Structure formats: C-alpha cells, structure tokens
Amino acid sequence: MVRGISLFLSDCQSKLARFARTLSLSQRVKATFIASFSVFCLLSLLVIFAATKGTEDYIFEKQLSRVVTQFSQNYAQRHTFLFPEGIVAYARFADVPPLLAEYIGSTTPGVFELAHPGEQDFHYAVARMPDNTLYYFIYDVNEVEISENLERMMMQIIFSSFTLFILLFFVIFHLVLKRSLAPMFTLIEQVKKSDGSSDARFINEYKYEDDEIGLLNKTLADYAQRIEAFVQREREFTSFASHELRTPVTVIKGANELLKLYSEREPALAKPLARLERAVNSMEDMITVLLELAREDKTGQAAQAKLATVVEEVLLAFQCQADKNGKTLFLIASSPNSQSITRVNGLIVIGNLVRNAIQHSTEADIELCVTDSTFSVSNTLQPEQSAHVSEFFSGTEQGYGLGKIIVERVCRQQNWQYTQRIEGSQICVTIDFSG
Structure with missing residues (x-):
C-alpha cells in the first residue's frame, strides 16, 4: 500500500515537472505566486476561523x-x-435532562464543552460546593452564539470575497509582471531582429545596468560586439589569405606557360606539363572553395558549367591516378542534357568522391553514373573498413577523412543533398544537385 502511494506520488511529480518545463518564464512566475498566495490565504482563513471559534x-x-x-x-x-439567562444548575446528576446527560463526558470539577452531535451548542461545568456536594451547571449558548446558518452564509461571503480578491490580485500581478519583464522581451526582440547577420548591431537601450536585466543586456551587447569584431577579423584574414595563396599559384601557372613554349622542341615534356597544369588548376579551385567556405558572407557570382561537363573534366584529371592504381573508371551517362552547377564546387565535390573511390576500392571497376541532376560513385570497401562503416561516414579521419568533410561542407553551402547507401561490401555515394 505504502509502495503504491509512493509510486503514485512519484509519477505525479514527474508529470508535474514535465508540464512545468513547457511553461514560459512569466507563466512559471505567475503560477508560483498565485499558488503560493492561494495557499497562504486559505491557511489564513482556517487560522482565523479556528481562532474565532476558540x-x-x-x-x-x-x-x-x-x-x-x-x-x-x-x-x-x-x-x-x-442565574443569568441560559444557565441552569442541577444538584444531582439524575436531575440533568437525559438528552444532555448522556453527552456529559466527565463528572470531575471543571468547565467543559458538551459534545452534542446536533447543531445545538452547550457548555457545562461541574463544581464542588462547600458542603462537598457536586452541582452541575448547563449553559445553553444557542441564543447568543452565531447560528450554523449564519456561519454558512458568512463562509460563503468570505469565500466569494476571497475568490474576487484572488482574481483582482492576478490582474494586478499580471500587469506588474508584464512591466517587469518588458526589458527582457525588448532584448529578445533585438536578438531576433539581428537574425545572425554580421551587419546587425545590438543596441544597448536599457538604462539600468545594476540589476539582472541590465546585466543581461550589457552581456548581450558586449557579446554582439565581440562577434562583430570576429567577423571583421575573418573578412580581413580571408582577404589577405586570398591574395597570399593565389600569388604563388599565379607564379607557377606563368612558369608553366613558359615551359610549354619549349615543349614543341622537347615532346617528352608535354605530358608532365599537362599534369602540372591540371594540378595547379585543382589547387586554385581548392583555394577558391576553402576561402568561400571560410567567409561569412558570399560575394560574387561563381562560374557555371553542365554537370556532365564537370564529370568529364574530373574523369580526365583522375584517369592517370586510376591507371596507376590498377582501377578502371566507367562513366554511365543516362541523359545528354544535365543541369548547370557551380563549376569549382562541383569539381571539388566530385573530385574528392572519385579520389576516395580510387584509393579505397578493392575491385578494379569503379562506376560513375550521371543523370539530369545527380552524380553517384559505386565501389567496394576493404574488409577492415566494413567493420567501421559508421565511422567511415561520420566525418572522422578514417576512410574519407578531410575530403569527406569538405564534400559535406560544400553540399550544405550549395544546398546539395549528400547521401550514401551500403549493401554488404558495396558502397554507393550520391549527390543530388537539385537540392
């Protein structure tokens, strides 16, 4: 029985806690004060009523x-x-009216209240006279005390007044709480209007800085200023980094163009110079994408290209690496007309997927499939990778490593859908460029 009651109370407590978590701060404060005030008033009424009767x-x-x-x-x-009116004395207990005598609980000298079961109220006293005789005194107070009907009416009036007072208190407390929390709601509106953009400024308009709301306002204002300073430093860094990283790439490209002039006399240089040119272009594209991912704001319009064209460019770039690793790249194009995508981002994403497939595939054949708006790579996994397939796709450095992290970041930025499907040792990664 006790265990059942304990479980019931525990269940009620957990449900009440879950319900309380769904309430806002103002609702919690209102509920707490109203409940506390109601309990206090009820206890006060009980104490007053008991004191009055006593x-x-x-x-x-x-x-x-x-x-x-x-x-x-x-x-x-x-x-x-x-004798005063209402008091009667009896020299013998037998003279006491039977309807009252049966409720007299003590015959020892003293003053007592008669435990009458009805609505009538009597008090009695037992006193020993100088000649050692016991006298019984009955005091009928029904004519002088408040009647039961009057008590009920008074209790109804008190309860109605109490209810009205509670409602009035709730209205006043609601207005006071609304004015008290107004600065906090002002802060919330400022945060909402800032919408996380780097150009938004947090305006410190609250004049009291020595209370909780003022300190919160000052903290948010300082935090917004630090974020703005951080964004400004990020802009400056990416601007400097863009210049410093592109300069050596431009020098390499210029030197490569000069070497091409001698390739007509030295045919053996043509193939290495072509590989050097592809590597430099790939490095330039990677720098562009990484700097774009690092920037908070997006500027400029990126060059567009057909999805099939981008895939063919990647296929040409990785053909030598595939041949060196003994792998064969099979391109399956189901549609001649594919949608346009951002060329540089597409090269990075598709290039990383193809590179990882060449590196980790256990079989010689790697299947590349292109449709109107999707690209997929299918290959097999090594046995030791199959046991850690969840980590393989979690962004850790196992498996795809940094390349997969770049793929996921670029896909999120461009609103492309990145999915993978694993069946046994076969893995298929698909990019949906339609978003």
Missing part, C-alpha cells in the same frame, strides 16, 4: 466559570442566586 468558546466558558464562582459564594452564605 475565542468564542473561551468567552462562554469564562462566563460560566464566573457564574459558578458566584453561585458557590452565595451557596455558602445561604443566599438566593439569580
């Missing part, structure tokens, strides 16, 4: 005790005593 009984018993004392003094002097 005071009333004390007054009746005090009056009865004074009458008993006066009667005892007159009894000793054999004087006649006139």
Whole structure:
C-alpha cells in the first residue's frame, strides 16, 4: 500500500515537472505566486476561523466559570442566586435532562464543552460546593452564539470575497509582471531582429545596468560586439589569405606557360606539363572553395558549367591516378542534357568522391553514373573498413577523412543533398544537385 502511494506520488511529480518545463518564464512566475498566495490565504482563513471559534468558546466558558464562582459564594452564605439567562444548575446528576446527560463526558470539577452531535451548542461545568456536594451547571449558548446558518452564509461571503480578491490580485500581478519583464522581451526582440547577420548591431537601450536585466543586456551587447569584431577579423584574414595563396599559384601557372613554349622542341615534356597544369588548376579551385567556405558572407557570382561537363573534366584529371592504381573508371551517362552547377564546387565535390573511390576500392571497376541532376560513385570497401562503416561516414579521419568533410561542407553551402547507401561490401555515394 505504502509502495503504491509512493509510486503514485512519484509519477505525479514527474508529470508535474514535465508540464512545468513547457511553461514560459512569466507563466512559471505567475503560477508560483498565485499558488503560493492561494495557499497562504486559505491557511489564513482556517487560522482565523479556528481562532474565532476558540475565542468564542473561551468567552462562554469564562462566563460560566464566573457564574459558578458566584453561585458557590452565595451557596455558602445561604443566599438566593439569580442565574443569568441560559444557565441552569442541577444538584444531582439524575436531575440533568437525559438528552444532555448522556453527552456529559466527565463528572470531575471543571468547565467543559458538551459534545452534542446536533447543531445545538452547550457548555457545562461541574463544581464542588462547600458542603462537598457536586452541582452541575448547563449553559445553553444557542441564543447568543452565531447560528450554523449564519456561519454558512458568512463562509460563503468570505469565500466569494476571497475568490474576487484572488482574481483582482492576478490582474494586478499580471500587469506588474508584464512591466517587469518588458526589458527582457525588448532584448529578445533585438536578438531576433539581428537574425545572425554580421551587419546587425545590438543596441544597448536599457538604462539600468545594476540589476539582472541590465546585466543581461550589457552581456548581450558586449557579446554582439565581440562577434562583430570576429567577423571583421575573418573578412580581413580571408582577404589577405586570398591574395597570399593565389600569388604563388599565379607564379607557377606563368612558369608553366613558359615551359610549354619549349615543349614543341622537347615532346617528352608535354605530358608532365599537362599534369602540372591540371594540378595547379585543382589547387586554385581548392583555394577558391576553402576561402568561400571560410567567409561569412558570399560575394560574387561563381562560374557555371553542365554537370556532365564537370564529370568529364574530373574523369580526365583522375584517369592517370586510376591507371596507376590498377582501377578502371566507367562513366554511365543516362541523359545528354544535365543541369548547370557551380563549376569549382562541383569539381571539388566530385573530385574528392572519385579520389576516395580510387584509393579505397578493392575491385578494379569503379562506376560513375550521371543523370539530369545527380552524380553517384559505386565501389567496394576493404574488409577492415566494413567493420567501421559508421565511422567511415561520420566525418572522422578514417576512410574519407578531410575530403569527406569538405564534400559535406560544400553540399550544405550549395544546398546539395549528400547521401550514401551500403549493401554488404558495396558502397554507393550520391549527390543530388537539385537540392
């Protein structure tokens, strides 16, 4: 039984905690204060009601005790005593009315309240006279105390007033809380309007900086300024890096063009110079993509090219590497008309996938498939890679390594869909360029 109650209370507590987490800050504050205030008022009403009833009984018993004392003094002097209205004395217990005698719980001297089950209220006293005789005094207080009907009506009035007071308090508290939280909502609106752009500025408009809202406002303003400074440093760095990285590439390309002039007299130089030119172009494209990924804002319009054209360019660039590794690249083009994509980004993504397939495939055949808007690479995995296939696609340095990270970043930037499917030792990676 105890265990069942404990489980029930624990379940109620967890449900209440989950419900509380769904409430906003203002709703939590309102609920806490309203609940606390309601409990406080109810307890206050109970205390006042109990104190009122206790005071009333004390007054009746005090009056009865004074009458008993006066009667005892007159009894000793054999004087006649006139009882106040509602008080009757009995010289013997047998003289007490049976309807009242059965509820007298004690015959020892003292003043008590009669435990009558009905709505009538009586107090009684037992006193020993100077001649050692016990007298019984019955005090009927029904005519002087508040009636049950009047008590009910008063309780209804008090409860109605209490309910009205709660509603009035809730309205006032709602207005006060709304004004108190207004600075915080102003901060929230400023953060929303900033929308994360580097050009947005956080305006510090709150005049009180020594309270919680003021400190929060100052912290957000300082944080926004640090972000703006960081973005500015990033712009300067990428600008300098772009110049410093492209300069040696331009020098290499110029030297390669000069060497081409001698290739007519030295035919053996033609093939190495072509490979050098492709490597330099690939390096230039990689620099462009990496700097573009590092920039917060996107500037300029990138050159476009057909998907099939980009795939053919990649196929030509990696044919020598495939031959050296004993692999064969099979191109399957299901549509002559493919959509246009950003040329440099497409070269980086497709080139990384083809390079990884050449490096990790266990079989000689690597299948490249091109449709109107998709490109896919299919090859087999090595046995030791199959056991770590989840890590293979998690962006770690196993398997695809840094190349896969670049592929995922470029796909997110260009809104391309990157997916992979694994069936046994066969893996198929697909890029959907339609977004």
